[in-house]
Amino acid sequence: MNPSARLSAAIEILTVMDEQRRPVADVLRDWGRSHRFAGSKDRAAIGDLAYDALRVHASAAWIMGDASPRAVLLGALRRIRGMTSETIAGLLTGQDHAPAPLTEAELARLDTDTLADAPDHIRGDIPEWLAPSFAAVFGQDTAAEGEALSRRAPVDLRTNLLKGDRAKAERALKHLGPEPTPYSPWGLRLVHSDRAPAMAAEPAYAKGLVEVQDEGSQLAALLSGAGPGQQVLDLCAGGGGKTLALAAMMENKGQVYAADADGRRLTPIYDRLARADARNIQVRAPRGTQDVLADLAGRCDLVFIDAPCTGTGTWRRNPDAKWRLRPGALEQRCKAQDEVLAAAVRYLKPGGRLLYATCSVLHEENEDRIAALLAAHPDLLPLDAGVMAARAGVPQLGNHASKSGPGLRLTPRTTGTDGFYIAALTRAAG
Numbered sequence: 001m002n003p004s005a006r007l008s009a010a011i012e013i014l015t016v017m018d019e020q021r022r023p024v025a026d027v028l029r030d031w032g033r034s035h036r037f038a039g040s041k042d043r044a045a046i047g048d049l050a051y052d053a054l055r056v057h058a059s060a061a062w063i064m065g066d067a068s069p070r071a072v073l074l075g076a077l078r079r080i081r082g083m084t085s086e087t088i089a090g091l092l093t094g095q096d097h098a099p100a101p102l103t104e105a106e107l108a109r110l111d112t113d114t115l116a117d118a119p120d121h122i123r124g125d126i127p128e129w130l131a132p133s134f135a136a137v138f139g140q141d142t143a144a145e146g147e148a149l150s151r152r153a154p155v156d157l158r159t160n161l162l163k164g165d166r167a168k169a170e171r172a173l174k175h176l177g178p179e180p181t182p183y184s185p186w187g188l189r190l191v192h193s194d195r196a197p198a199m200a201a202e203p204a205y206a207k208g209l210v211e212v213q214d215e216g217s218q219l220a221a222l223l224s225g226a227g228p229g230q231q232v233l234d235l236c237a238g239g240g241g242k243t244l245a246l247a248a249m250m251e252n253k254g255q256v257y258a259a260d261a262d263g264r265r266l267t268p269i270y271d272r273l274a275r276a277d278a279r280n281i282q283v284r285a286p287r288g289t290q291d292v293l294a295d296l297a298g299r300c301d302l303v304f305i306d307a308p309c310t311g312t313g314t315w316r317r318n319p320d321a322k323w324r325l326r327p328g329a330l331e332q333r334c335k336a337q338d339e340v341l342a343a344a345v346r347y348l349k350p351g352g353r354l355l356y357a358t359c360s361v362l363h364e365e366n367e368d369r370i371a372a373l374l375a376a377h378p379d380l381l382p383l384d385a386g387v388m389a390a391r392a393g394v395p396q397l398g399n400h401a402s403k404s405g406p407g408l409r410l411t412p413r414t415t416g417t418d419g420f421y422i423a424a425l426t427r428a429a430g
């Protein structure tokens with residue numbers, strides 16, 4: 001397929017998505033199945049176009065004065081890919097499966113390309129209902145923060161120290177041009193201009209020397225202060241991304257208990273821990289009504305909570321999610337966060353640490369939840385963000401301390417990571 005035909009296919013996919021209100025990934029999969037002539041490169045390129053359109057849906061529609069799939073895609077070519085109106089016009093020939101030629105009005109809109117009068121949520125491609133929440137966190141930087149969340153993310157890798165150091169991983173992946181990440185001592189970043197490399201095919205990945213993990217996730221583990229010999233409960237372990245980082249920090253000494261309310265989410269963990277050579281992880285999957293964590297009450301040095309959240313910090317990787325998110329989901333997540341925090345306290349030993357992390361940037365899911373927990377538990381004390389960062393060997397992260405409570409906030413704009421909130425609390429020694 002030529003670039004023009006790919007553009008037509010992307011317009012078709014966004015049209016189906018709008019009409020059927022389905023996630024883009026589902027529509028792309030079905031499109032691939034019903035267009036067998038399209039090769040993997042075609043499908044990947046069409047997917048990139050559709051995702052780019054979703055990244056900047058609101059601002060692209062604004063500059064085009066039209067929110068139709070065609071208009072949004074044209075606006076995205078301008079805004080994300082920096083194409084001139086001339087280049088875009090060259091794609092829209094109206095022949096051989098190419099979209100119909102640009103109208104005079106479209107041409108004029110592409111040439112003007114202005115967001116000068118647009119409100120912050122349009123300039124930042126933030127859903128309108130979330131604009132007040134973003135403004136509460138970011139104030140005059142709201143549009144810039146939203147814009148950074150709309151751009152493509154690099155691929156970040158975490159070196160698994162159980163298998164080798166970062167220099168070894170860097171050598172093994174030299175052909176991909178890895179750069180050390182700015183904060184995480186284990187991180188390597190692959191800045192890809194086109195398609196992300198297929199990591200599963202890399203021997204360094206297959207042998208467990210590296211894991212794919214955003215630097216923000218790595219920092220959540222690093223800031224927990226996990227160390228050799230500790231008893232650590234990873235209460236929302238899911239697929240085990242943070243569990244593996246914690247096990248490596250502990251040099252396979254002590255114990256990590258990996259739990260999750262949804263046993264199915266834990267399934268990938270078994271293969272991953274074998275590949276990583278992590279030997280101090282016990283998976284505690286739910287078993288009906290049985291309390292599988294009862295023996296850990298009052299015993300843990302660290303309870304790590306990678307809480308369920310709206311994922312507003314991961315919009316770079318999942319641009320469809322931001323437009324699908326509904327106010328009810330935010331309320332549900334806040335409730336789930338309160339529940340998991342309340343449950344976590346029981347496992348802390350006196351002097352133990354609770355680490356709370358979300359990949360959301362909103363106060364509602366972060367500072368507000370910690371404030372509610374502290375109000376209910378006078379025996380919990382917040383750890384100063386600067387102290388937390390300095391103790392973890394990343395004092396520069398202290399600059400990102402929250403201005404509205406304990407903890408710190410990472411964002412693509414300020415730290416080049418996914419958006420994260422990370423806070424630590426200590427249980428009084430008793």
Ligand SMILES: C[S@@+](CC[C@H](N)C(=O)[O-])C[C@H]1O[C@@H](n2cnc3c(N)ncnc32)[C@H](O)[C@@H]1O
Binds near residue numbers: 236259265308
């Ligand atoms: C952000 S995900 C975890 C991701 C995982 N830690 C990782 O690094 O790959 C949040 C997880 O919390 C789990 N969860 C939700 N409510 C919970 C609860 N009350 N107790 C324990 N786990 C819960 C969800 O099933 C989900 O797997």
